[in-house]
Amino acid sequence: MSLVDFLNGLRGAGINAAVGVVLSFVAEWLPTWEQWDARVKRVVMLVLCLAVPLAATAGLAALGELNLSDVEVWWAALLAGATAFSANQIAHLRQLKP
Secondary structure: OOHHHHHHHOOOOOHHHHHHHHHHHHHHHOOOHHHOOHHHHHHHHHHHHHHHHHHHHHHHHHOOOOOOOOHHHHHHHHHHHHHHHHHHHHHHHOOOOO
């Protein structure tokens, strides 16, 4: 797998995997993570889900694979991040109690 393939993966299906790896390190190395409010954790998840595809898009642009002036490139990255966040939250929705 090349760097370009890896970065393209982070702009799609690999978002949740990357965020999961980051959050697992955060949960392990930050002792207060378990005490944080669930709303704060959701905001952290949202920020990471949006940041990962945007950073991958910037990386691909730096490698000359994407044109930064193409607005659709950025919208695709934001949509992928929002979709990843939504899928994550929907998966956990069953755990919420009324």
